[in-house]
Amino acid sequence: MSLPPLAAVPAALQPLADRARSVLPASWPPLRQETLQRVCACSDFVYEQAVRDPQLLPVLADSGELERAFTPGELRGQLQTLLADCADEDELGRRLRRFRNRQQVRIVWRDISRQADLAETCRDLSDLADACIDLAYHWLYPRHCEQFGTPIGRRSGEAQHMVILGMGKLGAHELNLSSDIDLIFGYPEGGETEGVKRSLDNQEFFIRLGQRLIKALDPITAEGFVFRVDMRLRPYGSAGALVLSFNALEQYYQDQGRDWERYAMIKARVVGGDQAAGKQLLEMLRPFVYRRYLDFSAIEALRAMKLLIQQEVRRKGMADNIKLGSGGIREIEFIAQAFQLIHGGRDLSLQQRPLLKVLATLEGQGYLPAPIIAEMRQGYEFLRYVEHALQAIGDRQTQMLPDNDQDRARVALIMGCDSWTAFREQLLHWRGRIEWHFRQVIADPDEEEGVEAELCVGSEWLPLWEEALDEEMAGRQLAEAGFSEPAAALKRLIDLRGGSQVRTMQRLGRERLDAFIPRLLAQAVEHADPDLVLERVLPLVEAVARRSAYLVLLTENPSALQRLLNLCAASPWIAEQITRFPLLLDELLNEGRLFSPPLAPELAAELRERLTRIPEGDLEQQMEALRHFKLAHRLRVAASEIAGTLPLMKVSDYLTWLAEAMLEQVLALAWRHTVAKHGTPKRADGSLCDPDFIIVGYGKVGGLELGHGSDLDLVFIHDGDSQAETDGAKPIDGAQFFARLGQRIIHLLTTQTTSGQLYEVDMRLRPSGASGLLVSSLGAFERYQQSEAWTWEHQALVRARVLVGCARVGAAFEQVRAAVLGRERDLPTLQAEVSEMRAKMRDNLGTPSTAAGRGANAFDAAASFDLKQDAGGIVDIEFMVQYAALAWSRQHPQLHRYTDNIRILDGLRDAGLMPAADVELLQEAYKAYRAAAHRQALQKQPGKVGGEQFAEERRSVMRLWRELGLS
Known part of the structure; x- marks a missing residue:
C-alpha cells in the first residue's frame, strides 16, 4: 500500500502537540515546527528525548538528517567514527545508547511525518542493529583477546571469530520500531586460546565474549538501552550453552531440530562477527531448513504453531494483538513460510528472507494468483504501519491495540484517519482478508463449521x-x-x-x-x-x-x-x-499447469531459469534438476494426452521440445566443464571455437516423433581444428577436446541418479557406427557420407536435423545433408537396396507366426500385429518416405526441407509424385499406428495389437509399397 496520508491533529491531541513549544528551536521554519508538533502529539519517546538532550533536535536538523534518507553504509560509518576513540566498556555502552536514541528519534520523526515509507524505516532500523551488534563485537574482541588470549582452531590452526546470526525480523532486514533482536552465537571450531599464561577453551572464551556483547546492548541504564537481546532461539533455548561450535550446531539441528526451528532459521542472517565463516555456517544448516523433497509436513508444523499461539492469545486476552491475533502479521508470515518450507528445497528462488520479496516470488513463480498476493501485500504493509504507530508512542515493544482514548487518537492520526472508528474499520477489513487467505493455505482441510474432527x-x-x-x-x-x-x-x-x-x-x-x-x-x-x-x-x-x-x-x-x-x-x-x-x-497440485504443458520457448526458458538458481559448481544438483524437470514435464504431457487436451502430433512435439531443451543445457554444462579443465579449442584460422559443435538428432527425435519411452539417436559433429591445442593450463588437441566433450554429454545424459537417467542414447548412426569416432569433424562427416555411407545411412539422414549447438556449423551440416540427399541415384538399385534392408528387418524383428504380417493368418483375430515392424506398419511407411526422398530430391529439393514423415508426404503430393488420396491414406495410417503405440506405452504394453486391427490400413500400405516398386 502507499504511505498512509497525513491527517490534521485533532483537538484531543492538541495539548500533546503544544508540548513542542518547550523543545522548539527558535530558528526552525514553520513547516518543521508543524512537523514537530505532530511528532510530539504522537510520540512521548521523541518528546522525552528532546527534553533530556536539548541539542538533539537542533543537531539532527542542522545535519539535514531529519529530511533525507541515509545512503547505504552511512549509519555504520557514523557509529564507527563515534567508537573510534572509545576508551572503556562503560563508555562503549553509553555511546551506543546515545547513538541509538539519536537514530531512533530520526527514524520515528521520518515515519510519523511520512517522509519515510515502510521499507526505509525497516531498513534503517535493521542497519542500526547490524552496526551496533557488529561494531560492538569488533570493539570487544581484541580487548577480550588481551585478557584471555586469542582463540585458535584445533584443526585449522587459525584465529577464530564468533559468528552472530540475526533471526526473525532482524534476519530479514524487517526490524520494527521497538523490536527485540533474536540472536544465535556460534564459532567455527574447538580449540584453546593462545598468548596468555592460562589458556581458555574456545567455547568458554566465546561464552564470556557473548555475555559482554549482550551487556553492551541489552541492559537499561540512565541512557536507556541499545536493543533488547533475546537468545532463546539458540539450541536447547535458555538451558543451552550461550555459544556452540559449528559442528555442535549442525549436529543439534540434524538430530534434534524441531519444526519451529526450521521456521525460525528461514530468516537467519549473519549480522556480526566473521561474515565468511557465517556464510559457511548457513550453508551447513541449509539442508535442515530446506528439504530436497517436497515437504508438506511443514503445513502441519505451522498449523500446530498457530494453534499454540491462538491458545496463548485466548489465555492472555490478546485478541487485539495485531501480530499474533487472528488476521495478524504472523498469519501472513506463516503463509509465505509455508510455501518456503514446502517448496524451497527444490525452488531456490524461495530461499530468501524478506517477506515482501517472498510474496513477489510466489506471484512470479505461479504459486499464488496476483490478486491474492496484492491483497496480502497491502494487508501486511497496513499492519506493519500500525505496528510502527503503536511503538512510536513510547518506544515500547507492543503489538496490542491501545485501550485508552488518547493513544487511540494517536494511532488514528499516524495512520491518516480522522477517527478511531474509521481506523478500526480499515483494520477489521485487512485482518478479515488476511485470516481468509490464511485459512485457505494453513487451515486443516477437515475444519468446517459444525463438522467435528x-x-x-x-x-x-x-x-x-x-x-x-x-x-x-x-x-x-x-x-x-x-x-x-x-x-x-x-x-x-x-x-x-x-x-x-x-x-x-x-x-x-x-x-x-x-x-x-x-x-x-x-x-x-x-x-x-x-x-x-x-x-x-x-x-x-x-x-x-x-x-x-x-x-x-x-x-x-x-x-x-x-x-x-x-x-x-x-x-x-x-x-x-x-x-x-x-x-x-508436486505436479498434481496445480491442475492448470498439469494439463497445459508450455510451448518450446517457454519450456527452454523455464529450464534455463531453474538452472541459474543452482551454483555453477554444483553438478550433482544440476543433474538432479535436469532429471526432475524432464520427469515433471513428461508427466504433464502424458496427463494431457490421457485427458484429451493434447493430440498425438502435439504430444510428440512437446516430448521433442523437451529433449531439445535438455540437450541445450547439457551441452552448455559439458562445454563449461571441458573448457574449464582444458581451455577452449581453436578453429583452423586460430580463433577460438564458440562452440563450433552441434548435436544432430536422427530417428524419432530428428523426425519430431518422440514417444514416452523413446531413446535419442544422436550424432556429434565439430568444426574445430583437430590438431591445434586448446588454450588452457592442461592443453589437449582439438580432436581430444571434442571427444571428451562428447563423452561428457553422454555422461550427463545417461548417468543414473536418484531421479533416474535423462535419456538412453544411441550413437550407432555416427560415421562407421560403433567402431567410428565418437565425434566427427564436419569435413570427415561429409567425406564419409559422400563416399562410404550405405544406402540405409542415407535413409537415416532423411530424418536427421540439428537439435542444438552452433548455428554456423548447423547451417554447414544442412548443406552437406542437402547435397547427399540430392544426389542422382539409379532407381532400380535404390529400390533393391531399400527392399533388402526392409526384408532383413522383417525377418529379425517382425512377428514370426505371421511371417512379419505377410502370412495368410496375418489378419486373424488370434494373431498379433506389430505396429512398427510388421508389413503394412510404421516402418513400411517410413521406408517409403525415405525411398521417395532419396529418389526424387534431386529434381524436387523441397523433399529434404523437412525431416518428419507427415510433411515429406505433403511434399510428395505437392510435387505431383504421389496422388493426394494415397498421401492422405499414408498419413492417416501413420498417425493411427502411432496413436495406438502411444496408448500401448501408457498401458505398459508392447507395441502390438490384435491381428484383425487396422486391416484396411495395412493392406493399403502394402499395396502402395508394391506400387513404388519395392518388394
Whole structure:
C-alpha cells in the first residue's frame, strides 16, 4: 500500500502537540515546527528525548538528517567514527545508547511525518542493529583477546571469530520500531586460546565474549538501552550453552531440530562477527531448513504453531494483538513460510528472507494468483504501519491495540484517519482478508463449521484400516462400496499394513498413514474400477511410507489425490513413474499447469531459469534438476494426452521440445566443464571455437516423433581444428577436446541418479557406427557420407536435423545433408537396396507366426500385429518416405526441407509424385499406428495389437509399397 496520508491533529491531541513549544528551536521554519508538533502529539519517546538532550533536535536538523534518507553504509560509518576513540566498556555502552536514541528519534520523526515509507524505516532500523551488534563485537574482541588470549582452531590452526546470526525480523532486514533482536552465537571450531599464561577453551572464551556483547546492548541504564537481546532461539533455548561450535550446531539441528526451528532459521542472517565463516555456517544448516523433497509436513508444523499461539492469545486476552491475533502479521508470515518450507528445497528462488520479496516470488513463480498476493501485500504493509504507530508512542515493544482514548487518537492520526472508528474499520477489513487467505493455505482441510474432527473425510473406512472389523465385515464393506474383488483388495491393505515399510515407520509417519488411507479408500470407491485404483496406488503408498511428507501432501490436497487416482487408473505407466519418482506428486497440485504443458520457448526458458538458481559448481544438483524437470514435464504431457487436451502430433512435439531443451543445457554444462579443465579449442584460422559443435538428432527425435519411452539417436559433429591445442593450463588437441566433450554429454545424459537417467542414447548412426569416432569433424562427416555411407545411412539422414549447438556449423551440416540427399541415384538399385534392408528387418524383428504380417493368418483375430515392424506398419511407411526422398530430391529439393514423415508426404503430393488420396491414406495410417503405440506405452504394453486391427490400413500400405516398386 502507499504511505498512509497525513491527517490534521485533532483537538484531543492538541495539548500533546503544544508540548513542542518547550523543545522548539527558535530558528526552525514553520513547516518543521508543524512537523514537530505532530511528532510530539504522537510520540512521548521523541518528546522525552528532546527534553533530556536539548541539542538533539537542533543537531539532527542542522545535519539535514531529519529530511533525507541515509545512503547505504552511512549509519555504520557514523557509529564507527563515534567508537573510534572509545576508551572503556562503560563508555562503549553509553555511546551506543546515545547513538541509538539519536537514530531512533530520526527514524520515528521520518515515519510519523511520512517522509519515510515502510521499507526505509525497516531498513534503517535493521542497519542500526547490524552496526551496533557488529561494531560492538569488533570493539570487544581484541580487548577480550588481551585478557584471555586469542582463540585458535584445533584443526585449522587459525584465529577464530564468533559468528552472530540475526533471526526473525532482524534476519530479514524487517526490524520494527521497538523490536527485540533474536540472536544465535556460534564459532567455527574447538580449540584453546593462545598468548596468555592460562589458556581458555574456545567455547568458554566465546561464552564470556557473548555475555559482554549482550551487556553492551541489552541492559537499561540512565541512557536507556541499545536493543533488547533475546537468545532463546539458540539450541536447547535458555538451558543451552550461550555459544556452540559449528559442528555442535549442525549436529543439534540434524538430530534434534524441531519444526519451529526450521521456521525460525528461514530468516537467519549473519549480522556480526566473521561474515565468511557465517556464510559457511548457513550453508551447513541449509539442508535442515530446506528439504530436497517436497515437504508438506511443514503445513502441519505451522498449523500446530498457530494453534499454540491462538491458545496463548485466548489465555492472555490478546485478541487485539495485531501480530499474533487472528488476521495478524504472523498469519501472513506463516503463509509465505509455508510455501518456503514446502517448496524451497527444490525452488531456490524461495530461499530468501524478506517477506515482501517472498510474496513477489510466489506471484512470479505461479504459486499464488496476483490478486491474492496484492491483497496480502497491502494487508501486511497496513499492519506493519500500525505496528510502527503503536511503538512510536513510547518506544515500547507492543503489538496490542491501545485501550485508552488518547493513544487511540494517536494511532488514528499516524495512520491518516480522522477517527478511531474509521481506523478500526480499515483494520477489521485487512485482518478479515488476511485470516481468509490464511485459512485457505494453513487451515486443516477437515475444519468446517459444525463438522467435528471425527467426521472427517473417509472416517467410515478407519475401522477397516485399523483392523477393528473382522474379515467378513471388512469384505462386505468393500463389496458394498463397489470393489468387485473385495478379498483381493483387503489382502492388499493387510499386506501394506503388515509390510516392513509400515512396520518400521516412526510414530508421526504412522499417524500420517492412518489419516491418509481412509481418504484414499473414500476417493477410490468413486471410480468405476476401485480395484484397479487400489492395485496401482498402493505400491506408491508403500514406496513413500518412510517419507510420509508425501502422504501429508495428498491428505492436505484432496484435489491432488483425486488427480493422482484418475491418472493411475488411466495409465499403469504413470502409476509406475510416480511410484519410482514420488517428487512428481508436486505436479498434481496445480491442475492448470498439469494439463497445459508450455510451448518450446517457454519450456527452454523455464529450464534455463531453474538452472541459474543452482551454483555453477554444483553438478550433482544440476543433474538432479535436469532429471526432475524432464520427469515433471513428461508427466504433464502424458496427463494431457490421457485427458484429451493434447493430440498425438502435439504430444510428440512437446516430448521433442523437451529433449531439445535438455540437450541445450547439457551441452552448455559439458562445454563449461571441458573448457574449464582444458581451455577452449581453436578453429583452423586460430580463433577460438564458440562452440563450433552441434548435436544432430536422427530417428524419432530428428523426425519430431518422440514417444514416452523413446531413446535419442544422436550424432556429434565439430568444426574445430583437430590438431591445434586448446588454450588452457592442461592443453589437449582439438580432436581430444571434442571427444571428451562428447563423452561428457553422454555422461550427463545417461548417468543414473536418484531421479533416474535423462535419456538412453544411441550413437550407432555416427560415421562407421560403433567402431567410428565418437565425434566427427564436419569435413570427415561429409567425406564419409559422400563416399562410404550405405544406402540405409542415407535413409537415416532423411530424418536427421540439428537439435542444438552452433548455428554456423548447423547451417554447414544442412548443406552437406542437402547435397547427399540430392544426389542422382539409379532407381532400380535404390529400390533393391531399400527392399533388402526392409526384408532383413522383417525377418529379425517382425512377428514370426505371421511371417512379419505377410502370412495368410496375418489378419486373424488370434494373431498379433506389430505396429512398427510388421508389413503394412510404421516402418513400411517410413521406408517409403525415405525411398521417395532419396529418389526424387534431386529434381524436387523441397523433399529434404523437412525431416518428419507427415510433411515429406505433403511434399510428395505437392510435387505431383504421389496422388493426394494415397498421401492422405499414408498419413492417416501413420498417425493411427502411432496413436495406438502411444496408448500401448501408457498401458505398459508392447507395441502390438490384435491381428484383425487396422486391416484396411495395412493392406493399403502394402499395396502402395508394391506400387513404388519395392518388394
